[in-house]
Amino acid sequence: MSHPELEGYHGEILEHLRKARARIGNLIRVTSKTGDVHEGYLFPRYQYGDQHHVVLKLRNGYNVGIHLGRTEKIEVIGEGEKPKFTKAPPLPKQFRLPRVSIISTGGTIASRVDYRTGAVEPALSAEELASVVPELESIAEIDAHILYSEYSENLTPEHWTGMAEEAARKISRGADGIIITHGTDTMHYTAAALSFALQHLPVPVILVGAQRSSDRPSSDAATNLTGGTAIAAAADMAAVGVAMHEEISDHHIIAHKGTRVRKCHSSRRDTFKSIETRPLARYDLTTHRLETMDSGTKRDKKRQLTLKPSFDPSAYLLKSYPGFDHRSIDSAIQQGARGIVLEGTGLGHVPRTSYDSISHAVRKDIPVFMTSQTIWGRVDMNVYSTGRDLLNLGVAPLEDMIPETALVKLMWTLAQTKSPDEIRRLMLEPVAGEIIPRTPYLMEEVH
Amino acid sequence: MSHPELEGYHGEILEHLRKARARIGNLIRVTSKTGDVHEGYLFPRYQYGDQHHVVLKLRNGYNVGIHLGRTEKIEVIGEGEKPKFTKAPPLPKQFRLPRVSIISTGGTIASRVDYRTGAVEPALSAEELASVVPELESIAEIDAHILYSEYSENLTPEHWTGMAEEAARKISRGADGIIITHGTDTMHYTAAALSFALQHLPVPVILVGAQRSSDRPSSDAATNLTGGTAIAAAADMAAVGVAMHEEISDHHIIAHKGTRVRKCHSSRRDTFKSIETRPLARYDLTTHRLETMDSGTKRDKKRQLTLKPSFDPSAYLLKSYPGFDHRSIDSAIQQGARGIVLEGTGLGHVPRTSYDSISHAVRKDIPVFMTSQTIWGRVDMNVYSTGRDLLNLGVAPLEDMIPETALVKLMWTLAQTKSPDEIRRLMLEPVAGEIIPRTPYLMEEVH
Numbered sequence A, B: 001m002s003h004p005e006l007e008g009y010h011g012e013i014l015e016h017l018r019k020a021r022a023r024i025g026n027l028i029r030v031t032s033k034t035g036d037v038h039e040g041y042l043f044p045r046y047q048y049g050d051q052h053h054v055v056l057k058l059r060n061g062y063n064v065g066i067h068l069g070r071t072e073k074i075e076v077i078g079e080g081e082k083p084k085f086t087k088a089p090p091l092p093k094q095f096r097l098p099r100v101s102i103i104s105t106g107g108t109i110a111s112r113v114d115y116r117t118g119a120v121e122p123a124l125s126a127e128e129l130a131s132v133v134p135e136l137e138s139i140a141e142i143d144a145h146i147l148y149s150e151y152s153e154n155l156t157p158e159h160w161t162g163m164a165e166e167a168a169r170k171i172s173r174g175a176d177g178i179i180i181t182h183g184t185d186t187m188h189y190t191a192a193a194l195s196f197a198l199q200h201l202p203v204p205v206i207l208v209g210a211q212r213s214s215d216r217p218s219s220d221a222a223t224n225l226t227g228g229t230a231i232a233a234a235a236d237m238a239a240v241g242v243a244m245h246e247e248i249s250d251h252h253i254i255a256h257k258g259t260r261v262r263k264c265h266s267s268r269r270d271t272f273k274s275i276e277t278r279p280l281a282r283y284d285l286t287t288h289r290l291e292t293m294d295s296g297t298k299r300d301k302k303r304q305l306t307l308k309p310s311f312d313p314s315a316y317l318l319k320s321y322p323g324f325d326h327r328s329i330d331s332a333i334q335q336g337a338r339g340i341v342l343e344g345t346g347l348g349h350v351p352r353t354s355y356d357s358i359s360h361a362v363r364k365d366i367p368v369f370m371t372s373q374t375i376w377g378r379v380d381m382n383v384y385s386t387g388r389d390l391l392n393l394g395v396a397p398l399e400d401m402i403p404e405t406a407l408v409k410l411m412w413t414l415a416q417t418k419s420p421d422e423i424r425r426l427m428l429e430p431v432a433g434e435i436i437p438r439t440p441y442l443m444e445e446v447h
Helices: A011-019 A126-131 A157-172 A187-197 A221-234 A327-334 A352-363 A385-393 A403-416 A420-428 B011-019 B126-131 B157-172 B187-197 B221-234 B327-334 B352-363 B385-393 B403-416 B420-427
Strands: A027-031 A037-043 A053-057 A063-067 A073-078 A099-104 A141-146 A177-181 A205-208 A240-245 A252-257 A261-263 A272-274 A281-284 A290-292 A315-319 A339-344 A368-372 B027-031 B037-043 B053-057 B063-067 B073-078 B099-104 B141-146 B177-181 B205-208 B240-245 B252-257 B261-263 B272-274 B281-284 B290-292 B315-319 B339-344 B368-372
Touching: A011 A053, A011 A073, A027 A053, A099 A157, A099 A221, A157 A177, A157 A187, A177 A221, A187 A205, A187 A240, A187 A261, A187 A403, A205 A221, A221 A240, A221 A252, A221 A281, A221 A290, A240 A281, A252 A272, A315 A327, A315 A403, A315 B315, A327 A352, A327 B327, A339 A403, A352 A368, A352 A385, A368 A403, A403 A420, B011 B053, B011 B073, B027 B053, B099 B157, B099 B221, B157 B177, B157 B187, B177 B221, B187 B205, B187 B240, B187 B261, B187 B403, B205 B221, B221 B240, B221 B252, B221 B281, B221 B290, B240 B281, B252 B272, B315 B327, B315 B403, B327 B352, B339 B403, B352 B368, B352 B385, B368 B403, B403 B420
Parallel strands: A099 A141, A099 A177, A177 A205, A205 A240, A315 A339, A339 A368, B099 B141, B099 B177, B177 B205, B205 B240, B315 B339, B339 B368
Antiparallel strands: A027 A037, A027 A073, A037 A053, A053 A063, A240 A252, A252 A281, A261 A272, A281 A290, B027 B037, B027 B073, B037 B053, B053 B063, B240 B252, B252 B281, B261 B272, B281 B290
8 A cells, every 4th residue: 555645654653644644745743752842844765664763854954863652742733835945145255155066967965855746856956955955055155056867877988078077167167176966886986087087186076975865864965965065165185086974973074085985885874985095085074173184286276277088988897707708808809999907816817718818909909907806905917927927918017006997097098099008108107196106115024 | 137046135135145155045044233043044035125134944934034234144054955844643543633634726825935946836745735834733633735736816616616526525534624725816716616515514614825925024824824724623613714814913813704705905914804794713823712703503523515516607797887888798698608797886786778788688598696896785776776677677686795706606506507597596595604684674874
């Protein structure tokens, strides 16, 4: 039995809400036995199984989940009027906050549930995205608009080009920081892409996503957007970063360097991790303290951005494993690969059954690069005979570049030049922290 | 200028050794300014750049690196006699230690440098492998032999079959535990394979490798073998595990469950990590305390092993990324794929440009499974439209199975049955901890 007016609620709580004649979108008041009162607009639920919480959108824009026992009293105190968020008139120039442009591309963070119809809308409008997080107005002067409306698994290198061009446009118009809201699935690929496309950045470009949509009491959309905006507005650095929860709790938003970040959990809010590098900046959600951790390049609005937004997707990432079919390399060649990144094992190895196919690629002037599926650590192809064999075949080791970043850099490099030698040279030239040069010899006991 | 008699040494230290007329393999004595004396056989070096350490093999079988300043005195006190390691005569039966069989398959742990010729030998003989770690004799009665002599990147599913059969043979002859020494590159793939091939194990089967070969002062070969043997001999559990350093330091050897372990660093000694599960056992190298952490199945020599050692390698692991060429799926089909594991993004997604190729595979009765490249976390294809689309196409989500384990399980499953329906059923039936059933609904705030 479906109850569209109470979508997502079931069991006891459904009965409780029906008795109170509550409907999604109504302004309701919940009074607990101990006298605690919560008022807000009733949200639909999409989390299966929970029969204990109602979700309310409070007047301040936050969503809360309220545990509903048998003893709580529910009253409908208003119809589903959409709360109005009106922007304050602009302050005189001398009091102005930093200007942050929000570019929305889709994903969970931009999804919302219409609390009158219960339908999931693909994207918040520019004004709405900013207005559902009222704190933003205290951090920056926001302008926001929708560029794309896609879940990130459907974003392509062409979208990276569009985002880079849009960010460059906003920067040329004086933005003090850019926020790109983005699905989390491939946010790290986009972050790497923008790191190569937007060189000599004058201000930060921060990607922000959410692991929980806004109809869930634990949504991280507002906190990530708040912290990301603070970092974009005020951190004293100028790089592409990914800003998300540092921990499961709502304590810190951390910005990871765009070329050294990876989504490492399918559902946790602290899913993004910096891979063997210091994050860019941290924002404390409680104290509002902003800490710039990596100011390798400080912000400087006079710096002239170099825009190199093109990508050629004819790059392949092939992961090696026991029983790996070397014909996968042959197929990539036949499909028009202009370059191949191998995700080898350990220090950068593949089975010797792949040698002929690799050799074939190299002879056809298709550069072949080596990374490691260990994710952490550096490839080193001088240690074992397999590595030396592969070096002799012409495979180029990519130091400590993570496989996903290596793929994106190859797509970018392929768009910069037609020359295989130049492709190999560019791949090994650090552009945006994607390669951390090997430190001078340290005692082997140390690492 | 090459100095074969002092291979790997250069700079000041080379001069120092040449003045002392030392050669690789000589028994030498190093006396420091403060009177500390070290005696041992001079080892060659392969670590580039270090000009400060000589490596000696001590008479007790250990290797040490000694910092050599200008003030240390070096004397040659003997020619390169190979030290003899003789086994003690067997104890009367009532005093016998547990019996552990060591099966060597190659890799760094089985590599050694002949300290007279300086050449790297591919494998230690059975007696030698045990004898270079004299502690083993105090832990277990050891028998050891060489099954393969391959770096693990060249091991194939056929080798897994051979290892499973060999382990089963040793168990049938009464071993209290099995050690398989193995290259670390693909040790986790083999561990998963043996977990499926050796069901209802009566005793532990522990894979042991090394990240540093025995010519390096920081070699972890001896400590890993010691801890692994203690776990195989005495931990009160019966599962396939991978035993390596828990930390960088020499404090603990930890055994990870074979289906939930991954190599996560290209060079660190603590490279193997348990993925969202408790390890099997821990051995303290200082106190010799052995802790069984997961005794889901206790050791029981009366339990009857079920051996299912076959694998069919016609399984493909395909990783999705922005710009992923759906023709890679078509190629796998053409190459004879009998099953495909997708390594999707986030909760289990691939670009919609791949839908037709996936659909084509499913129509051809080639089962397609979903895992996540986030590694940690569980796929959940009910949350977003992409996931629901893929479910509708017939893609089967593999819960929290890690991609490498899913590939190995698919190779194993393909060898158990020809029926696509049965393949799908077996893949989702937990055999060896590869799937941890979803816990009953927890507050979404928790995870």
